Structure formats: structure tokens, C-alpha cells
Amino acid sequence: MAKQTGGEIHAAPIIDQSSRPGAITRLLIFVVILTCSAVAFAVFRERLGDPFLLGILGMLAMIGVGFLFATAIGFVQVAPRSAGSELSRSFVDSMEEGLVVADTKGRILYANHAYARMTGATSVADVKTVDNLLSDNPEAAPTIDRLAAGLRDGRPGDGEFRLSHSIRPGAELGARWYRTWARIFKLPGHRQPVSAWQIADISRERAEQERFFLDLQKAIDHLDHAPAGFFAADPDGRVTYINATLAEWLGIELANFVPGAVRLPQIVAGDGMALINAVKADPGTARNAVIDLDLSTMDGQVLPVRFMHRATTSRDGTSGPTRTIVLNRRHGEDASADLRASEVRFTRFFNSTPMAIASVDREGRILRTNAPFLSLFSRVVDSDALERHIKLDAVIHERDRDAFALALDRAKQRQAEISPIDTVLPDDAERHVRFYVNPVVDHAGGEEAEEAAIVYAVETTEQKALEAQMAQSQKMQAVGQLAGGIAHDFNNVLTAIIMASDLLLTNHRPSDPSFPDIMNIKQNANRAASLVRQLLAFSRRQTLRPEILNLTDVLADLRMLLARLVGNEITLAVEHGRDLWPVKADIGQFEQVIVNLTVNARDAMPDGGALTVRTKNLSAEEAAKLSYRELVHADYVTVEVEDSGTGIEPETLKKIFEPFFTTKEVGKGTGLGLSMVYGIVKQTGGFIFCDSEVGKGTIFRIFLPRHVPTEAEKAAEANGAAEEQTRRAKEESRDLSGSARVLLVEDEDAVRMGSVRALSSRGYEVHEASSGAEALEVFNALDGKVDIVVSDVVMPEMDGPTLLVELRKVQPDIKFIFVSGYAEDAFAKNLPEEAQFGFLPKPFSLKQLATVVKEMLEAD
Numbered sequence: 001m002a003k004q005t006g007g008e009i010h011a012a013p014i015i016d017q018s019s020r021p022g023a024i025t026r027l028l029i030f031v032v033i034l035t036c037s038a039v040a041f042a043v044f045r046e047r048l049g050d051p052f053l054l055g056i057l058g059m060l061a062m063i064g065v066g067f068l069f070a071t072a073i074g075f076v077q078v079a080p081r082s083a084g085s086e087l088s089r090s091f092v093d094s095m096e097e098g099l100v101v102a103d104t105k106g107r108i109l110y111a112n113h114a115y116a117r118m119t120g121a122t123s124v125a126d127v128k129t130v131d132n133l134l135s136d137n138p139e140a141a142p143t144i145d146r147l148a149a150g151l152r153d154g155r156p157g158d159g160e161f162r163l164s165h166s167i168r169p170g171a172e173l174g175a176r177w178y179r180t181w182a183r184i185f186k187l188p189g190h191r192q193p194v195s196a197w198q199i200a201d202i203s204r205e206r207a208e209q210e211r212f213f214l215d216l217q218k219a220i221d222h223l224d225h226a227p228a229g230f231f232a233a234d235p236d237g238r239v240t241y242i243n244a245t246l247a248e249w250l251g252i253e254l255a256n257f258v259p260g261a262v263r264l265p266q267i268v269a270g271d272g273m274a275l276i277n278a279v280k281a282d283p284g285t286a287r288n289a290v291i292d293l294d295l296s297t298m299d300g301q302v303l304p305v306r307f308m309h310r311a312t313t314s315r316d317g318t319s320g321p322t323r324t325i326v327l328n329r330r331h332g333e334d335a336s337a338d339l340r341a342s343e344v345r346f347t348r349f350f351n352s353t354p355m356a357i358a359s360v361d362r363e364g365r366i367l368r369t370n371a372p373f374l375s376l377f378s379r380v381v382d383s384d385a386l387e388r389h390i391k392l393d394a395v396i397h398e399r400d401r402d403a404f405a406l407a408l409d410r411a412k413q414r415q416a417e418i419s420p421i422d423t424v425l426p427d428d429a430e431r432h433v434r435f436y437v438n439p440v441v442d443h444a445g446g447e448e449a450e451e452a453a454i455v456y457a458v459e460t461t462e463q464k465a466l467e468a469q470m471a472q473s474q475k476m477q478a479v480g481q482l483a484g485g486i487a488h489d490f491n492n493v494l495t496a497i498i499m500a501s502d503l504l505l506t507n508h509r510p511s512d513p514s515f516p517d518i519m520n521i522k523q524n525a526n527r528a529a530s531l532v533r534q535l536l537a538f539s540r541r542q543t544l545r546p547e548i549l550n551l552t553d554v555l556a557d558l559r560m561l562l563a564r565l566v567g568n569e570i571t572l573a574v575e576h577g578r579d580l581w582p583v584k585a586d587i588g589q590f591e592q593v594i595v596n597l598t599v600n601a602r603d604a605m606p607d608g609g610a611l612t613v614r615t616k617n618l619s620a621e622e623a624a625k626l627s628y629r630e631l632v633h634a635d636y637v638t639v640e641v642e643d644s645g646t647g648i649e650p651e652t653l654k655k656i657f658e659p660f661f662t663t664k665e666v667g668k669g670t671g672l673g674l675s676m677v678y679g680i681v682k683q684t685g686g687f688i689f690c691d692s693e694v695g696k697g698t699i700f701r702i703f704l705p706r707h708v709p710t711e712a713e714k715a716a717e718a719n720g721a722a723e724e725q726t727r728r729a730k731e732e733s734r735d736l737s738g739s740a741r742v743l744l745v746e747d748e749d750a751v752r753m754g755s756v757r758a759l760s761s762r763g764y765e766v767h768e769a770s771s772g773a774e775a776l777e778v779f780n781a782l783d784g785k786v787d788i789v790v791s792d793v794v795m796p797e798m799d800g801p802t803l804l805v806e807l808r809k810v811q812p813d814i815k816f817i818f819v820s821g822y823a824e825d826a827f828a829k830n831l832p833e834e835a836q837f838g839f840l841p842k843p844f845s846l847k848q849l850a851t852v853v854k855e856m857l858e859a860d
Contacts, residue, residue: 099114118199139162178199181198184196229328270372271370275371276293397424411453498845605645642700740787755790772797773797
């Protein structure tokens with residue numbers, strides 16, 4: 001049976017009980033008609049008589065029977081269908097997918113013809129719901145049960161399943177694929193919602209997908225085994241696809257290849273990445289380029305290849321993925337083997353040389369470049385710039401372009417010897433480059449060559465930095481030697497002044513009128529001595545007494561002093577690193593370093609600010625990542641002193657560690673503070689660097705070598721406090737007088753005379769000499785009967801260490817004390833390892849001289 005709608009014929013549904021009145025409705029209508037007839041019969045019977053009423057009754061009966069018949073066949077409807085309902089039914093009836101609607105009790109309300117055809121139903125009795133039809137089928141049951149459970153919870157759903165044979169009985173053999181949808185909705189005239197199941201045969205769609213997949217597999221197989229390599233990469237250079245051919249060339253195990261795990265810089269040798277990165281497309285376009293370069297295999301071999309490279313860029317200018325065909329230049333039949341090998345060797349040499357090379361025409365425009373050239377000048381030169389033939393002077397600083405123009409003119413005149421040009425990059429004055437311009441000799445039958453010159457470029461940034469570092473080091477060393485020499489001579493003067501003051505003070509009581517003047521002389525001499533110590537610290541010739549320190553404890557003890565130094569306007573913060581390694585340094589000198597840096601920071605913040613002192617451990621690996629060229633890669637404990645002050649100008653920053661250089665007003669600084677800091681840190685074996693930005697502040701970074709204590713040092717550290725307390729108690733009660741014979745050797749007359757008087761006043765028998773040679777004569781004259789020798793280190797004719805060596809030949813166990821303004825380490829390294837001696841740094845007082853002599857005499 002068929003219906004006609006809008007000129008089209010479609011199959012009528014096999015069941016449609018969704019809109020006809022049911023049996024109860026028809027029965028109610030019939031009862032109403034009969035009731036009306038009975039009432040009319042009772043009313044009119046008495047008035048009109050039986051014959052007339054019987055006629056009326058018969059006519060009404062005929063009308064009722066006709067109405068019931070018309071209603072039953074659908075000719076008369078209680079609620080006529082709307083045009084929209086007809087359109088919907090026509091659409092549903094013409095669907096190719098099967099549709100069945102049932103109520104909550106499983107009674108079928110609607111099933112279209114497609115559903116009957118798909119399930120093989122030929123009558124109303126054969127129609128079953130989807131879940132009744134397939135719930136017992138093990139292949140479809142999981143999907144059907146899931147959808148049915150969802151409907152019971154009010155949830156729609158869909159799914160696919162595969163059957164080894166068709167749902168319709170008697171259909172042709174073969175597996176079939178089905179897709180089904182299930183949902184619930186409200187149907188007018190029904191109190192409970194109804195469920196709708198839709199089912200479609202998608203076997204043809206699946207077959208098409210399978211065919212497409214097989215074709216794709218074949219295409220991938222053809223691409224994998226093509227005679228050329230192929231790879232795709234994302235904008236960050238991660239390889240997202242590589243074919244089997246290229247994987248075999250590179251030695252990559254394709255089965256273990258993970259997209260994105262390999263990056264282009266890992267497989268591109270030398271500076272080849274500069275050639276690849278130079279290929280850039282305009283926004284919204286793609287760009288193709290041919291590149292000759294070398295690839296690096298997994299076992300480290302080099303593979304010469306040719307790239308057919310394609311780069312893309314999105315409309316917003318963002319770099320897109322790249323796709324590249326790779327040709328193995330070891331293979332091919334387009335040229336002879338010798339010619340191909342020569343071409344490969346030249347390309348490898350041209351792109352692998354560490355020197356940047358470019359050819360220019362007579363106007364100085366760049367014609368060709370190698371990979372290192374693109375890498376060196378990547379900010380200026382790319383593939384677009386090469387196509388536009390930009391001038392080479394675009395990569396030369398403006399101040400040196402005239403020199404390049406002159407060199408190019410000489411190259412065009414075939415002049416072979418042309419001086420190199422040292423310049424910097426136009427956009428980075430810290431990067432130095434040296435250019436060599438060589439003429440091109442024409443061998444093409446007299447025709448003018450396309451290239452006018454070949455330009456070679458070498459980055460000399462490291463070389464310039466090392467030169468500057470060496471010059472600065474030599475300068476600091478020369479100034480240090482000068483400072484040390486001045487300090488040595490000045491120490492002799494100060495020693496004489498201090499000793500003379502001490503001798504005067506022994507003869508003057510505090511009540512004497514001249515006593516304050518003498519004290520003033522001594523105090524100013526001591527003040528001058530502190531300046532000398534700063535000079536010695538810079539020259540690294542001062543005497544240090546290193547000990548194992550924990551910087552956390554040292555800075556904790558210094559905190560109160562630093563707080564008083566900076567005042568209330570500056571916020572002080574001390575940040576201690578966790579588990580700091582020990583260092584070995586002179587605690588007094590280290591404290592002086594921190595104090596000097598704190599005072600400088602305070603002066604840089606006249607309006608207040610923040611000062612932070614922080615410590616932390618720095619491993620050798622972390623030190624290697626820092627940009628300080630002098631810093632040796634080792635384990636350090638770092639101390640940072642950071643302020644938020646005015647900062648330091650770049651030109652001033654280069655001179656801050658030089659002695660007598662200061663930016664402070666006259667009378668407010670000697671210029672020795674930072675030079676002393678520099679010398680102490682260097683003498684301790686560490687490094688100090690300063691970073692500053694004008695208007696933002698300054699940070700000093702001190703790197704002290706990590707010290708690994710020995711077992712003896714650990715034991716000494718544990719007993720050190722008790723021994724120090726005992727030593728101080730002995731010093732306070734010690735009798736400094738004696739009767740020993742002392743040989744005093746000093747070339748400075750004032751110092752020698754003062755020392756003789758000082759020791760003689762303590763009861764010693766003193767014999768003096770003005771040089772080492774004279775001291776030997778005195779020693780021999782006394783037949784070697786000398787208890788102790790006190791000698792200066794630096795003397796004419798024979799210095800102190802030489803004198804000790806000569807005396808040990810006669811008397812190996814002789815007691816000897818060196819007196820010097822230099823550090824003990826400055827001369828001790830020249831003495832025999834078994835030599836034992838005392839040391840007294842200049843300038844010294846009478847008491848210090850007597851104390852050292854007494855200790856040396858009492859030593860075993």
C-alpha cells in the first residue's frame with residue numbers, strides 16, 4: 001500500500017496507531033448517541049404518537065450507524081490532522097532508516113516500511129521492537145542493552161554494532177554493520193512517554209571507509225619506500241613524521257619513533273639550521289627552497305643531502321609546519337660519480353667551515369652565502385634579504401662602512417693584500433666581527449665576473465673579551481705591584497714612627513703635657529697603617545689567617561653591626577642559604593669585605609632603599625651556566641650584596657676595583673675600599689663581580705671556593721675555641737723579658753734602631769746587621785752562638801729567605817723570625833719545606849716584637 005504526498009509516492013507505515021481514536025473512544029460516542037435517542041423517544045412519544053416517533057428513531061439510528069462507520073474507516077475524524085503533522089508523517093514514512101515507536105509496555109505504536117523491510121516483517125504481527133529483536137544476539141546485545149538502560153533513565157543514546165549476518169531472515173550472507181539511535185518523547189493522547197528506535201544499515205559506509213583506509217595505507221607504504229626521504233616538522237623544529245627511507249639513512253628505528261621526540265638540530269650537521277631557518281614565507285603563503293647540507297646519522301656519520309624544503313606561514317605571521325623531501329647526494333645518475341663527489345665535498349666544505357663566507361657584486365650586494373654566514377648575521381640576512389640582494393654593509397657598523405667601501409674598491413682593482421676590517425654588529429655593539437675582503441680573479445675569457453669580491457667574516461667577540469680581560473688583569477697586576485711596593489716602603493716608615501711613639505710613651509706618664517701629642521702621633525700612625533693594609537690587600541700581599549668558616553654564623557654575628565651602619569632609612573635583609581658548604585678564609589678580612597660593601601651600598605641610597613645580603617651554594621654545573629668569563633667551573637659558596645640605589649655607570653663600572661678610584665667627594669673616601677675587597681677575595685682564591693643598572697641598583701657577587709675539611713681540621717676546629725682562650729690568658733700574664741742573644745737584621749736604619757732599643761729594654765743581648773751578608777759575618781764572629789735571628793725579608797745583597805738557608809747549613813735548628821710588610825705566603829714558598837720560622841707583619845709595636853720573640857724562644 002502506498003501514499004501520495006506532494007506528487008511523490010512513498011511506502012505507508014506497516015503500523016500507525018499514533019493518532020486514530022481507540023475502541024473506548026468509539027464506544028463512548030456510540031453510548032452518547034443511544035442515550036440521546038432514548039431521551040428523545042421518551043419525550044415525544046406521548047405528544048406525537050408511536051408511528052411518528054418510530055420513524056424519527058429509525059432515522060437517528062441510521063445517522064448514528066453511518067457516523068460510526070465513517071469514523072471507523074477514518075473518513076470522519078474527531079481531531080483532523082494539521083498540515084504540519086502530514087508533512088512530518090510524510091518525511092518519517094519516506095525515511096531510508098528504519099523507525100519503530102513503542103509505549104512503555106512495549107506495544108508498538110508506529111513502524112515505518114523501511115523498518116519492516118530491514119527486519120523482514122511482512123505483517124503487523126511480525127513487527128518487534130529493536131531490543132526484543134536483538135537483545136538475545138551476543139554481537140548486538142551490549143550496544144542494545146546499553147541504549148535500553150539509558151532510555152529507562154530518560155537518556156538518549158546511539159551506537160554501532162556488527163553482525164555476522166543480516167537482521168532480515170533470508171538475506172544474502174555476509175557481515176553487516178548497523179547504527180542505531182534511541183530516545184524518548186511525549187506523544188499527544190498518551191500519558192506516558194514513548195520510545196523511538198531508529199536503525200540504519202551502514203555496511204556500505206563502512207566498506208567505503210575500509211577502502212579509503214587501505215588506499216591510505218598503500219599511499220603511506222609508497223611514501224615510506226620511496227627512493228627519496230621525507231619528513232615533516234612543526235614550527236619548533238620537532239619532527240612529526242619521517243618516512244622509512246630517511247629513517248634508514250639516519251639509522252632511526254622507525255618502530256620506536258615517537259613524533260616530536262627528534263628535533264631538526266639533532267639530525268642537521270654543522271650550521272645547516274641557519275640555511276633552513278633562512279627560508280621564511282610571507283604571511284598566509286608557502287615558500288619552497290632547495291638547500292644543500294649535511295645530515296648527522298645516529299652513529300655520528302655525515303650524510304650529504306639536498307633538501308626540497310617547503311615552509312608555511314599563517315595569515316597572522318606565525319610560522320607553520322614544514323615539509324621536506326630529502327635527496328641522498330651519494331646516489332643518483334644525473335652526473336658522473338667524480339663530479340657528484342666533488343660537488344658534495346665542496347658543499348660540505350663551504351657550509352661546514354667555521355668562517356662565514358659571502359660573495360658580493362661590484363655594488364657590494366650579497367649574492368651568495370654559506371650556512372655560517374646566515375647563522376652569524378641571522379638578525380639581518382635571510383632568504384628574502386638574499387633575493388633582494390641587500391648590501392653587505394647592512395651587517396657592518398655605520399662607523400666602519402667607509403673602510404669596507406674602500407676595501408671593496410681595492411678588491412675591484414684586483415689588489416690582493418687588503419687589511420681586515422674590525423667592526424661590531426649594527427644592533428649589538430658587544431659582538432665583534434673581523435671582515436676580510438678578497439678580490440675575485442676572472443678566468444672566464446676576459447668577461448667581467450658576477451662577483452667582485454669574496455668576503456670572509458670571523459666573530460671575534462671571545463677574542464676581544466679575552467684581550468680586554470688580559471689587559472685589565474695586567475693593569476690590576478701592575479697597579480698591585482706598585483701599591484705593594486709603596487706599602488712596603490711606607491710600612492718601614494710607619495714601623496719607625498710607631499716604635500718611637502712606644503719608646504716615648506714608656507718615659508712619659510699620662511699626666512705629662514706631651515703625652516697627648518705622642519698618643520696622637522701613634523693613633524695617626526695606626527690609621528696610616530690601616531691604609532697600608534688596604535693597599536696590601538689589593539696587591540694580595542697582606543697576611544691572612546684563614547680558618548674554616550660557616551658564613552651563616554659569620555653573617556648572623558655581623559647583622560647588628562650592618563643594621564647600625566645602614567641606619568633607619570634603609571631596610572636590611574639577610575637571606576641565609578640552606579646547608580651552606582664551609583669555606584676557608586680570614587674571618588676578620590671577610591667581615592671587612594662585607595662591611596665595605598654595605599657602606600658603599602648605603603652611600604648609593606641617600607634617600608633610603610633596600611639592602612639584601614644573601615648566601616647560597618653554587619655547584620660546578622650551575623657555575624658553568626653563568627656568563628662570567630673568569631669564573632672557574634667549581635663548587636662555590638656565593639655571597640650577594642644587592643642594593644636598590646642609584647646604580648653605576650657602565651664606564652665607571654670598569655674602574656671600581658682600581659685603587660684610589662672613587663666617585664665620592666673629597667674627604668669622604670680614599671678609593672681603597674673596593675680595591676681592598678677585590679684583593680681579599682682574590683687572595684682567598686675566590687672571585688668577585690659587579691652587575692649594575694643605572695637607576696635600579698647594584699649587586700656584588702662573591703664566589704668563595706667550597707672547602708672540604710680534613711679530619712685534622714675538624715679536630716682542630718673542635719678544640720680551637722678552648723685553645724684560643726688559653727692563648728689569650730697566657731698573653732695577658734706573660735713576662736716578655738729575656739736574656740737570649742738576638743741577631744737583628746734590618747736594612748732600614750730607623751726600624752733597626754727602634755727594634756734594638758725595644759729588645760734591649762727587655763733584657764735581650766742584641767747584635768745588629770744592615771744586610772744578609774753582614775748578618776753572616778756577625779754570626780760567624782759570634783761563633784754561631786746566637787739564640788734567635790730576627791730578619792727583614794726584602795734587603796739588598798742578600799734577602800731574608802736566603803739568609804735563613806745559609807744559616808741552616810751551619811745550624812739547622814736555628815730559630816728564625818721574618819719581619820715583612822708582605823704576606824707570609826709571598827716568600828714562604830721559596831723556603832725549604834722543613835724550615836720552621838716565625839712571622840711578624842709590619843708595622844708592629846714594641847710589645848708585638850717582644851711577644852713574637854718570646855714565643856719563638858719558648859717553642860720546642
